[in-house]
Amino acid sequence: MPFKDLRQFIETLKTTGDCLEVNREVDWDQEIGAIGRRVCERSGPALLFNRIKDYPEGFRIFSGSLCTYRRVAIALDLPADAAVREIFAEYDRRNQHPVKPVVVKDGPCKENILLGDDADLHQLPAPLVHSGDGGRYIGTWSLTVCKDPDSDWTNWGMYRFMVYNRRHITGQPRLNSQLGMILHQKYIPKKKPMPMALVIGAEPITSLVASASYRKGVSEADYAGALRQQPVELVKCETSDLLVPATAEIVIEGEVLPDQVGEEGPFGEFPGYRTEGINMGVTCRIKAITYRNSPILSMIALGVPPDANSVATPIASSLAVRDHLRRHGAPVLHAYSPPHGVLHTIFISVKPGGRDTANKILDGLTLRRSDWSKVIMVDEDVDVFDIGQVLHAFSVKCHPIRGIYAREVEPGKAHCLTPCYSPEERRDLRGAIVLFDCTWPPEWSSFRDIPPKNSFDGIYSEEIKKKVLENWAEYGLKV
Amino acid sequence: MVRAKKEYQVYVPSIQEGLPEGREIVLTVKDLTPGRRKYDNKVVKAIVSRSADSLPDSDVLRVRSWMGVLYPDPWAIRIIEEVGELIPGVPHGETLLRQKG
Numbered sequence: 001m002p003f004k005d006l007r008q009f010i011e012t013l014k015t016t017g018d019c020l021e022v023n024r025e026v027d028w029d030q031e032i033g034a035i036g037r038r039v040c041e042r043s044g045p046a047l048l049f050n051r052i053k054d055y056p057e058g059f060r061i062f063s064g065s066l067c068t069y070r071r072v073a074i075a076l077d078l079p080a081d082a083a084v085r086e087i088f089a090e091y092d093r094r095n096q097h098p099v100k101p102v103v104v105k106d107g108p109c110k111e112n113i114l115l116g117d118d119a120d121l122h123q124l125p126a127p128l129v130h131s132g133d134g135g136r137y138i139g140t141w142s143l144t145v146c147k148d149p150d151s152d153w154t155n156w157g158m159y160r161f162m163v164y165n166r167r168h169i170t171g172q173p174r175l176n177s178q179l180g181m182i183l184h185q186k187y188i189p190k191k192k193p194m195p196m197a198l199v200i201g202a203e204p205i206t207s208l209v210a211s212a213s214y215r216k217g218v219s220e221a222d223y224a225g226a227l228r229q230q231p232v233e234l235v236k237c238e239t240s241d242l243l244v245p246a247t248a249e250i251v252i253e254g255e256v257l258p259d260q261v262g263e264e265g266p267f268g269e270f271p272g273y274r275t276e277g278i279n280m281g282v283t284c285r286i287k288a289i290t291y292r293n294s295p296i297l298s299m300i301a302l303g304v305p306p307d308a309n310s311v312a313t314p315i316a317s318s319l320a321v322r323d324h325l326r327r328h329g330a331p332v333l334h335a336y337s338p339p340h341g342v343l344h345t346i347f348i349s350v351k352p353g354g355r356d357t358a359n360k361i362l363d364g365l366t367l368r369r370s371d372w373s374k375v376i377m378v379d380e381d382v383d384v385f386d387i388g389q390v391l392h393a394f395s396v397k398c399h400p401i402r403g404i405y406a407r408e409v410e411p412g413k414a415h416c417l418t419p420c421y422s423p424e425e426r427r428d429l430r431g432a433i434v435l436f437d438c439t440w441p442p443e444w445s446s447f448r449d450i451p452p453k454n455s456f457d458g459i460y461s462e463e464i465k466k467k468v469l470e471n472w473a474e475y476g477l478k479v
Numbered sequence: 480m481v482r483a484k485k486e487y488q489v490y491v492p493s494i495q496e497g498l499p500e501g502r503e504i505v506l507t508v509k510d511l512t513p514g515r516r517k518y519d520n521k522v523v524k525a526i527v528s529r530s531a532d533s534l535p536d537s538d539v540l541r542v543r544s545w546m547g548v549l550y551p552d553p554w555a556i557r558i559i560e561e562v563g564e565l566i567p568g569v570p571h572g573e574t575l576l577r578q579k580g
Contacts, residue, residue: 054514054515132547164520165519166516174571180571256570257565259568261569262507263520266490277546280570283565283570427574428577
């Protein structure tokens, strides 16, 4: 059964030992962020902070929603100890069957409604997540809703937003993000403000889908329904026609201004460094805030892996890469970006491997945006979900000269947050991508050129393997 | 009675570029007064100086680099007036300008 809201998920995590309530008063100014960050780095539980300095009882913060594969499995209603490969397979299976959302007349997110001048962002306990961040980030693990005015397409995205002042938030949806595209193609040329809603504390799968890369024109709500195996319930905003998850904890309604901007950033980001500096951000003027009684503000203390962004977000991204490359003719079997790859490094298994496949992969990954900067390509006998196997293949099968394919990425396509890029490269969105070919060249003969793999499966006859496996328990072995 | 000094914070691409001393400049500062409104942004016309002694009736200005690294020595700021909440501009204006080249 899917979780109907974040609260039900939190209650389940408490029973499984995956969430701890902190009842000591904590400060929204860096303390909560520091606690959340340290717990992430120690793969600790999710945290529900029940007493926040400067805020009345009832206002709470939840940190670390999907920072472990255990919590992702629970969110998907899988056994908590499901293997990573199983989580990916189940996500992939459900993702094939979109389920349209249903629109309801009312929802818990409307228990409190503040309109106009009454809508003051300071009433919400937005944290200053890291020392030196440019502001209090109210949107870190949240979803942003906007709509293409000329079609049915409603876009969800996960973009950071900070409190600029009582009635403005500023954020960094990138220029080439889907929100950026809708804003610059449909609203700015007409000098019209764009309606937007920032949804905080949605049920965990709904939030996760917002971070996924679906194609332009695809409404993420359909895929949240797919993963939940039940439609998402949506309710209309108070000040626009946008639809938002009805059981969300907090909804901030506003409009993106086409001709005024405010400073945004810097913010310690998902690659594990604060790479991007202050910018003139996408600026949203608030028109309403609606929230549940005793609202829970969901946040992520982004940083070095693991955290929700490095654990959960790559599931959809890896599957999207696999499907995208297959559509472009690359013979991809599996794709996986492990948490410590922070959406910069991806492992891809192929059949066959070699130069042609490597070039097809690089062509595919540099077509629109090129967020990935390192690809490790392996043969089908290497399990991409086993980092040890991938590292072994990289160590012995990647030729230091012939096996490395590097390309520059044209301006406008690279990632602005990649730490190894110079500040100038990050500002111009210039960069590079490298593929390490850890496959046997397709022209190599299996008799003369390809060394037999010195493993149980690779080097023993079928007869001896069968004998050993049949007698395994009799040898006294339990491994 | 001596007025209690307020504290503000500013982010600059470089000291030379962002904080010319001794003349009126327009900058966005964050108010560091404790409480819920801490870190609120204001666009102000102000004069700044490395030395509080050379800027009477000034407040404290904490200076951070573009990526948020705190410079060790605080500056001084005298705010002449607040000039607005936001500034004219297009979202992603800096990126668009660079792309035009």
